[in-house]
Amino acid sequence: MNERKDRLKIIKKMIKENKIDSQEKLLELLSSKNFNVTQATLSRDLKLLKVSKVPDTDRGYYYSLVEEELQKVSEERNIMDINRGFLSINFSGNMGVVRTFSGHAMTVALAFDNLELEEIIGTIAGDDTVFMVIKEGMTPENFLEGLRNRFPGLEI
Amino acid sequence: MNERKDRLKIIKKMIKENKIDSQEKLLELLSSKNFNVTQATLSRDLKLLKVSKVPDTDRGYYYSLVEEELQKVSEERNIMDINRGFLSINFSGNMGVVRTFSGHAMTVALAFDNLELEEIIGTIAGDDTVFMVIKEGMTPENFLEGLRNRFPGLEI
């Protein structure tokens, strides 16, 4: 049954978009979208999603996808690092060569590594140049398009 | 009474060092350090500290200082940015001049800004140079010492 999958998706969305402070409230919202489950199931769903209840600044509590937020912050930083240093990229065979501002190669390479692209097998950095070994069978077009889709903030 | 302050400190420490999954458990730990309070008080303490209970990867839950973690991650990144680009710093009057590797000035200036040092009024970046306007009355020694104390990772 992927009733549950759908439900998890909606729950995520609801938690991101609203400040919800109890499972009861969330149940009502779900019910309004025609997902009718009990609090028990919801509790298990939240556990699966690793949702936690965090104390609000002023008063009360709200549910939050902490782990995801952490990841997002870190991802944004990587993208910033790339955008800051990036000059150009060219391909030849299974190699991608990135040119960067002087001194930025390490940073850019590190950021690419952190993004954990499955298309890249490895990177190596000089001062203003990064070599990337691309997985066989990928065209530069494939690669760039996928990259831009996955990381909309990336100006490449 | 700063009984509470002390207690909050210990609680933070305990949460960082152990995987605690209920206030009962934490109460026991506290009691072993001669802090004897009720669950009600502990609940309020955790709220003050913005501690939240997060689902563990495999099973169960644990308390965590999410917000602090987020801040720490971000701080570490700033320090990395500075260390990566930093060459030297010199002072004249209320100005500090940071030299960086070529192209790193923006990054370094941004990182300094993000650290939110109250000694710095503002920064401006060229390509390999950052100007910082320092708050009146600060000596370079004051400034650097305070900086190193607050950010032990900083190699300046």
Place this chain on the structure above:
DNA sequence: ATAAATGTTGTATATTTATGCATATTTAAA
């Protein structure tokens, strides 16, 4: 110094959340 305001705590309790168990549903295997 006294009164008023603010902050801290415990008690008792309400509220919220997690889970054992039985049942139903889905998926995989024969």
Place this chain on the structure above:
DNA sequence: TTTAAATATGCATAAATATACAACATTTAT
């Protein structure tokens, strides 16, 4: 298809957590 294993769910309830209220302590203002 039938059967077996795995997964999902509800019900009931246990366990965990938050809070209203009253008492007391501390700080601030007069």
